[in-house]
Amino acid sequence: MLLQLHQVSVQQGQRVLFENLDFTWNEGEHWAIIGEEGQQLTDFLQLLLGNRSVVSGKVTRPFAQAYIDEKSRLGVVNSFRDLIAYVGQDYPFRNKSNLQNFYYQQRFNSMDAEDTVSVEVYLKNSPKRTGVWTLPAVIQLLHLEHLQQESLIKLSNGESRRLAIAAALMQQPKLLLMDHPMTGLDVQTRASFDQILKNIQAVGVHILISTIPAEIPKSLTHIAVLQNKRLEVVERESILQISSPREDSHPSVDKEKLRNLLASTVSTKVHSLVRLEKVSVRYGEKWILKELSWEVKPGERWLLKGPNGAGKSTLISLLIGEHPQAYANDIVLFDRKRGTGESIWDVKKPTGFVAPELSRFFPRNQTVWKVLLSGFFDTMGLFKKPTPEQESKAIQWLELLQLPTKAQLLFHQLPLAEQRMLLLARALIKSPQLLIIDEGAQGLDTGQRLRFKLFSEAILEIASIGLIYVSHYEEDIPNGVSKTLELHPV
Known part of the structure; x- marks a missing residue:
């Protein structure tokens, strides 16, 4: 023994x-x-x-x-x-x-x-x-x-x-x-x-x-x-x-509430959400991306896939304004070319982003309430006073997620599945034109993964939002994703 x-x-x-x-x-x-x-x-x-x-x-x-x-x-x-x-x-x-x-x-x-x-x-x-x-x-x-x-x-x-x-x-x-x-x-x-x-x-x-x-x-x-x-x-x-687990074993999404919260999504008409022309990224002699061309049009739902190290995270970082090599490439986001005088906040505002690792970058003193409201400002924590309208919308999101009683709980004390749903709400609270979900169900158990998928499917059904979904698991991909970009190591 x-x-x-x-x-x-x-x-x-x-x-x-x-x-x-x-x-x-x-x-x-x-x-x-x-x-x-x-x-x-x-x-x-x-x-x-x-x-x-x-x-x-x-x-x-x-x-x-x-x-x-x-x-x-x-x-x-x-x-x-x-x-x-x-x-x-x-x-x-x-x-x-x-x-x-x-x-x-x-x-x-x-x-x-x-x-x-x-x-x-x-x-x-x-x-x-x-x-x-x-x-x-x-x-x-x-x-x-x-x-x-x-x-x-x-x-x-x-x-x-x-x-x-x-x-x-x-x-x-x-x-x-x-x-x-x-x-x-x-x-x-x-x-x-x-x-x-x-x-x-x-x-x-x-x-x-x-x-x-x-x-x-x-x-x-x-x-x-x-x-x-x-x-x-x-x-x-x-x-x-x-x-x-059966789909009917989980609480159904209140689609009427969700529809009201997503009502202002896609308020600006653009020809392309993303357009890359022969984009390359390398460190020293190591290529991460090499001459990648890709276009995502409004309302399109894409699966981004590829093995570990193929450059998926690097590509996403270019799209959310985090990568310094964006300025050396031909990248157009929401019909505006990178490097033409836009601020980092201009780049981030039309895009909602969800990734498991975001959880560890919020200051430990940030509550559920502050993390959710930080989505309006694209900051890792709340450092500005929100407007009454923003606070009202945050209350509605917490009600939809059945989290109003946990608003003042520290974010890191929230169970993992609820953290992930809150990060999804944080990405959507500003009504983005493009939603990027990078392994959103990672680390969740079977039932929690199904709930995340069903919630994502409800979003795609209700809103005309564009989507880039990254996953190594076929069963996690929401219905409605119809296009695929597969990356391979260079």
Whole structure:
């Protein structure tokens, strides 16, 4: 036996997380934990890490006993945590000053990139012990060869996730815990992920991941469903019954309210929302985009796809005014050529933008109310006094999302799914002509992803807004998206 929870109850503040929870993890077992509540899955992994307060019951960890006995005999400070590695959903990287103070557009600024170490240096400096997982071994396993000299802030979401797994392995863990590890991975990496897990298992590492039913790797031997604060072990064959939530199992969108909120969308007539002519972006000798031409006309709905590192994020940064190389290219946004005297706010105003990583760039003191209102000003937080009309519209959006009682809650305290819906409302509150959603459902559980999709479909049905939708998951793409631009690494 590696680890056991017996009748464990866990509380955080006044909230009960688990009641009389039983779980036994034996040698040779590799687990997938699924459930409808993403936060509860995260709490379970944190419990295994020893980061949640156990108020009753017993937790035993035989996997670490020999290690603890040996280190104690030698007089070395030790913990069972030394043998556990964890890959979470938070952004784990910091700059050379050991501050996690990146701003969104920093990844596209070559001067700021100099303040952040490369992939190779990050792995060399990561906490590690001597063992089978050396730098060359993790580089090869996670396919990071071409990224070794790349600055951390220039990595895509999927590349960052692979790097986090590599760093975790260099700790030489006996137990590897991963919270939705396939989030942000492209189709190719997801297809090879099962083999990656098999290679990790082959050297004696035991794996437990939280995931969604549709993404349970075949190499995992056991599956459990976390619901009602308890775990239930299930057979793989039964997963199909819970992997496809019905559309009628979620609250329907109040389309009349949504129609009123979107009534002023697309107030200015333009010929093109986006027009690119042979646009190229490169850093030194490395091309990110090369002679890309593309046009998005009003009301068109596009899927933007491609593997990690193909340039999707760079392209989006050009469209939302964040990339300094925009001025060196032939880019026309809303019939106005970049570099003809427009301000950054002129560029941003007609475009609503949603991306999961935006959440981490709001100041920690920003409330739900302030984050929503900041959409009027395209700022990462509210720093201007809104008008009564703007406040009235914000109240209506909160009512539509069923969040009026949480208006004064700090944004980072909001559950992940509600954060994402709020970011969508923030993007729409100014009635943009173009909406860009970059992996909007990333990190959400199955039911939450469906709700996000249904809400997006309602927007497309009601408004004549243009859309650029980025996703690695076909099932997340809203109905109504009819055109595709696929990028490939240069």
